[in-house]
Amino acid sequence: MQREDILTLLLQVEKEMQCRREADKLGQYNSGRKKHKKQLAFHKCKKRNRWVFGGNRSGKTECGAVEAIWIARGVHPYRKNRKDVFGWVVSLSQQVQRDVAQKKILYYLPKNWIEDITMLSGRKDSPSGGVIDQIKIKNVFGGFSTIGFKSCDQGREKFQGSSLDFVWFDEEPPQDVYEECLMRVMDKRGDIFGTMTPLKGLTFIYNEIVLNRGNNPEIWYEFVNWADNPFLPAGEIKLLESSLPQTALDSRKYGKFSAGNGLVYPEFDESVNVIKPFPIPEEWQDCISIDPGLNNPLAAHWYCVDWDGNVYVVAEHYAAGKDIDFHARSIKDISRRIGWHTDIKGRLYALIDSAANQRTLASSKSVAELFRERDILVNTDVNKDVFSGICRVKSFLGGEGAKLYVFSCCTHMIDEFRGYMWGEGDSPVKRNDHCMDELRYYIMNRPKVPRAAEAKSPIAEDKLRRIRRTDKKIER
Numbered sequence: 001m002q003r004e005d006i007l008t009l010l011l012q013v014e015k016e017m018q019c020r021r022e023a024d025k026l027g028q029y030n031s032g033r034k035k036h037k038k039q040l041a042f043h044k045c046k047k048r049n050r051w052v053f054g055g056n057r058s059g060k061t062e063c064g065a066v067e068a069i070w071i072a073r074g075v076h077p078y079r080k081n082r083k084d085v086f087g088w089v090v091s092l093s094q095q096v097q098r099d100v101a102q103k104k105i106l107y108y109l110p111k112n113w114i115e116d117i118t119m120l121s122g123r124k125d126s127p128s129g130g131v132i133d134q135i136k137i138k139n140v141f142g143g144f145s146t147i148g149f150k151s152c153d154q155g156r157e158k159f160q161g162s163s164l165d166f167v168w169f170d171e172e173p174p175q176d177v178y179e180e181c182l183m184r185v186m187d188k189r190g191d192i193f194g195t196m197t198p199l200k201g202l203t204f205i206y207n208e209i210v211l212n213r214g215n216n217p218e219i220w221y222e223f224v225n226w227a228d229n230p231f232l233p234a235g236e237i238k239l240l241e242s243s244l245p246q247t248a249l250d251s252r253k254y255g256k257f258s259a260g261n262g263l264v265y266p267e268f269d270e271s272v273n274v275i276k277p278f279p280i281p282e283e284w285q286d287c288i289s290i291d292p293g294l295n296n297p298l299a300a301h302w303y304c305v306d307w308d309g310n311v312y313v314v315a316e317h318y319a320a321g322k323d324i325d326f327h328a329r330s331i332k333d334i335s336r337r338i339g340w341h342t343d344i345k346g347r348l349y350a351l352i353d354s355a356a357n358q359r360t361l362a363s364s365k366s367v368a369e370l371f372r373e374r375d376i377l378v379n380t381d382v383n384k385d386v387f388s389g390i391c392r393v394k395s396f397l398g399g400e401g402a403k404l405y406v407f408s409c410c411t412h413m414i415d416e417f418r419g420y421m422w423g424e425g426d427s428p429v430k431r432n433d434h435c436m437d438e439l440r441y442y443i444m445n446r447p448k449v450p451r452a453a454e455a456k457s458p459i460a461e462d463k464l465r466r467i468r469r470t471d472k473k474i475e476r
Contacts, residue, residue, distance in 0.1 A: 026108050029066055030077065036231070038224045038271065039063040042193075043070075044078045047220040048185075051194045051209050054224035054255040057232050060195040061170060065104035067193060068168050072137045072145040073113060083141035087166035087190075090150045090159075090173055090181065094120070094131045097149050101170040102132055105147065113137055115144050152177050163187040169194035175204045198257040202419070206257045210418060223269060225254045257418070264390060264420045264428050264436075267397040274414060277407045280304050280314055283450045285341050288331065288350035290378065291438035292367045296320060298327050299434035300350070301413060302340060305447045310403045311396060314338065316410040318435070324367065328374035345375070351441050352378040382441040386427060389440035396443060404443075413439070 042052050042063050054060035070076040072085050089105065091097035106128055115136040122130015132149050139145045150159060152173050159180040165188050167181045172194070185192060198206070207213050209221050226237050241253065251257070254266045284304040291299045297320040304312040315338055317330050334340075335348055342348055356367040357380050371378045383389065396404035406413055413435040420436050423429040428436070 026066065026069065026110065029062065029108065036229055038222050038228050041222055041271075043067060043076075045220045046079065048189070048218040049192045049209070049216065049220070051196070051205075051219075051221040052224055052255075053196060053198055053210075053221060053257070055226055055251065055253045056197055057229065057236075058224040058226060058255060059229045059231070060197075060224055060255075061100060061104050062108075064168050064170060064193065064195040065101065065108055068105065068147060068166065069109050069137075071166055071191075072139070072147050074140040074145070081141070082165065083139045083145070084143045085139065085145035085165045086148070086162070087146070087164055087168070088148045088150050088162075088181070088184075090152065090167060090169045090177070092151065092171050092173075093153045094151045096171070097151055098128075098131050101168070102149060103128065105135070109135070109137070156180050159184065164190050166191040166193070169196065172196045172198065172200060172203065172205055178204075178208075197251055197255060199251050202257055210257065211415065222271060223255045225269070262422055264422055265394065265397060265417055267394055268417045269397075270414070273397060273404060273406055273417075274408050275405050277314065277409055280312065280338075282339065282341065284312070286448055286450075287442060287445070288335075288340075288348060289438040289442040289445075290331075290350050290352040290356075290371075291434040291441075292353055292356045293320065293434060294323065294367075297412075297434050298322070299412065299438055300327075300331055301410065301435065301438060301442075302334070302338065303442050303447065305449055307450060309447065309449050310405065311443070311447050313404075313406040313410050313413060313439075315407070316412060316435075318412040324370040324374065328371060328376055331376060343377075347375040347377050350376055350378045351382050351438070351445055352380055353437065353441065354380045354382060354384065356380055383444040384441070385444070386440070389444050390428070392443050393440060410435075 036059060038052070039059055039062065042050060043066075052060045052063060067076075068087060068089060071079070071081075072087060074081040074083055074085070089097070089101050091101050115138050117124040117127050117135050118133040119127065120131040120133045124130075134146055134148045137145045137147065148162075156174075156176045159177055162184055164181075164184040167185060167190070169178070169181075169192070173181070181192065184190075194205075196205075209219055212219050226232055254263075254269075256263050256266050284306055286303050286305045288300055288302050293299070297318055300317040301313050302315040304314055306312070315334050317327070317334055319327065319330065331348065331350075335342070340348070350371075352368060352371070356371070356378060359366045365373075368378050368380050393404070406417075408414075416432055416435045419432060421429045
């Protein structure tokens with residue numbers, strides 16, 4: 001073999017090895033060595049409008065870039081794959097596109113998958129230094145897919161006309177651009193997915209996605225914080241925490257939406273603290289807590305405690321503009337439905353705001369007295385200190401040490417956690433806080449850990465039955 005032939009062969013081998021190294025970046029991510037649990041949840045979700053709200057360095061951009069490449073290449077491991085895919089990557093500006101989304105796409109996209117690149121500026125043999133218009137990718141089903149790049153500063157008109165299979169928003173777009181992109185994916189029943197750090201406050205994305213005002217069944221989202229990324233060094237987390245004020249930490253660490261002075265409970269993580277309902281053992285049942293209201297909403301929740309001291313919010317009543325008869329009847333109906341414990345006379349016990357003791361010109365009796373007349377024995381002796389109550393609730397939230405779990409059916413409490421904001425000083429804004437108030441009353445009342453049930457002998461069980469039978473006769 002001639003020297004020239006050997007050199008040619010070595011160059012071919014080196015080129016092949018380089019391609020394999022580049023492909024291995026995607027392979028490492030796919031194998032889990034560079035992918036964490038919340039990124040995996042995003043990729044596995046089958047819904048068509050998915051969002052990852054993450055702090056800086058939480059891994060949100062990685063999952064957006066990989067998702068776009070998987071769809072375009074036709075190798076998505078969790079979704080039905082197609083050929084001839086056309087999708088957009090949308091950034092805030094061309095500079096941000098070049099430095100963030102485009103950079104991530106080029107990092108994870110093997111060069112031997114690229115058929116062609118069209119540039120807006122710069123050279124296509126060195127695309128990372130310029131601004132890309134489109135990348136044509138070889139699809140495994142034959143033919144080619146296209147990833148196009150758009151920037152929000154181009155204006156809504158530049159987003160019209162195309163029919164798309166997907167749109168990836170890297171950071172939050174203006175509302176008109178978002179709405180235009182929804183139209184672009186309609187024909188093909190395509191996907192919208194976004195990865196962003198919510199730095200602009202309670203914007204339309206908060207209402208559209210987090211609160212889901214339109215009750216769109218195709219919407220899914222996840223909050224990702226620094227602790228969710230196992231590849232972020234602990235030393236770097238401490239350095240970032242020390243360099244940012246608390247208000248900035250809400251968004252940049254926790255990926256949470258905030259307004260003004262920030263969230264009261266940024267520790268509240270829906271992926272941890274919100275759980276699906278399950279049958280609760282009777283011995284876990286503890287107490288009902290009520291924040292009273294007639295024209296304003298009345299909020300009531302049913303609280304349980306397990307043997308380890310974990311608190312579960314298992315049911316909810318929330319209504320405004322109703323009288324005491326309506327609220328008492330609803331509380332009793334919910335209690336019957338979930339098999340809530342009563343005393344021997346069938347009466348319920350509950351905590352309630354001490355303001356319920358006050359009598360008004362409209363009634364000669366207080367709210368507390370009216371509830372008691374309807375066999376809901378309310379206790380008004382609650383600790384209403386706001387700051388210490390918030391601190392205690394915070395101790396029940398957060399990460400693997402969480403001790404507060406809210407059933408997903410308690411939607412009003414979950415919504416209040418999302419939007420409960422600090423006002424001036426150490427006081428929260430007095431708005432949409434009825435669930436948060438009665439949660440504090442309950443937590444400050446010191447949840448009671450149940451005793452482990454003791455096994456009873458057959459004689460003891462028979463004795464207990466006789467006692468219950470006698471009690472019922474006396475009651476009659």
